[in-house]
Amino acid sequence: MTQLTMAKAINEGLRRAMADDPKVLLMGEDIGKLGGVFRITDGLQDEFGAQRVVDTPLAEAGIMGTAVGLAFRGYRPVVEIQFDGFVYPAFDQIVCQVAKLHYRTRGNVQMPITIRIPWAGGVGAAEHHSESPEAYFVHTSGLRVIAVSNPQDAYVMLRQAIASNDPVVYFEPKRLYHTKGEVDLDVDLADAPPMGLARVAREGSDVTLLTYGSQVSTAMDAATAAEDDGVSIEVIDLRSISPVDYRTVTASVRKTGRVVVTHEAAREAGVGAELVASVTERCFNYLEAAPQRVTGHDIPYPPAKLEKHHIPDLDRILDAVDRVMDRPNSLTGLEV
Secondary structure, three states: OEEEEHHHHHHHHHHHHHHHOOOEEEEEOOOOOOOOOOOOOOOHHHHHOOOOEEEOOOOHHHHHHHHHHHHHOOOEEEEEOOOHHHOHHHHHHHHHHHOOHHHHOOOOOOOOOEEEEEEOOOOOOOOOOOOOOHHHHHOOOOOEEEEOOOHHHHHHHHHHHHHOOOOEEEEEEHHHOOOEEEEOOOOOOOOOOOOOOOEEEEOOOOEEEEEOOOHHHHHHHHHHHHHOOOOOEEEEEOOEEEOOOHHHHHHHHHHHOOEEEEEEEEOOOOHHHHHHHHHHHHHHHHOOOOOEEEEEOOOOOOOHHHHHHHOOOHHHHHHHHHHHHOOOOOOOOOOO
8 A cells, every 4th residue: 555645646547557558548638747737747748658648729619629539549547627617619529429429329339438537625726626517427427427535546547537438527626635645556457446336434323424526525524523423423434425325325314314414506406406306216214314515605605715715624514424413403494
């Protein structure tokens, strides 16, 4: 095991995938000589050459369109969208071509494209640099959507995404880039947990807390704080948000009888809404209280000085836990 930051783990995942398969190539803005704005691709152009680590024009639609053509010819392109809010010019290509070509051609054409998106807030960035657009892609049939929360998953799930014959939208939380964790660089993908499997990050008995990406660490902090108050929270790191591992989710909810969902994206029609609906359908007779959502607000992402009020924090999560536990100190009537 090696101690790596998440950024370095992603870099090593790209390096390993490229070394294992000459058909893997990287495309994106400033990813070559610069190594990307977050230095995720640092050193890869020197190692593999400019034909496999391609500095592209500032044209996301063109980048994705080129990736589609490369996939047609048997390559496995890995596209970097420089920031989450820059993905929208490529949206047409992703939802109309990448997501549909396998189905449209009755299985004759595969789209093994991995779309890496530095994602979400918490880094004091400007407008269009801190967005959470995952619901758009979760709603689109034909795409796998994953969100990593730790360096080990970042390394393994990136390699799994690149090896998959399905198109994968790979969300990497930029505010966790510098967090460190143990990473097994020699792990055999056949022995690793499948990309679509959720992870029980912390076992508990009173409340199930569902989340993904950067909110996993906040959820873990909330579980630790709640323990001091006599409440046992089970934290589920979804890892994959399309498809969702409902076997793991429902097993937890049927054990605890209470569920809270938290994510940074907006509340209206967000991933949390689908999770709450699906859990209610599957676990209605087990629920002791109405499920609660703790999300970002239904506003455009705020200026950096205000983002701490937008991103769900420990206090807002614990308030939702109080509600499902029907505890007397719940802030009844206050939206979370």
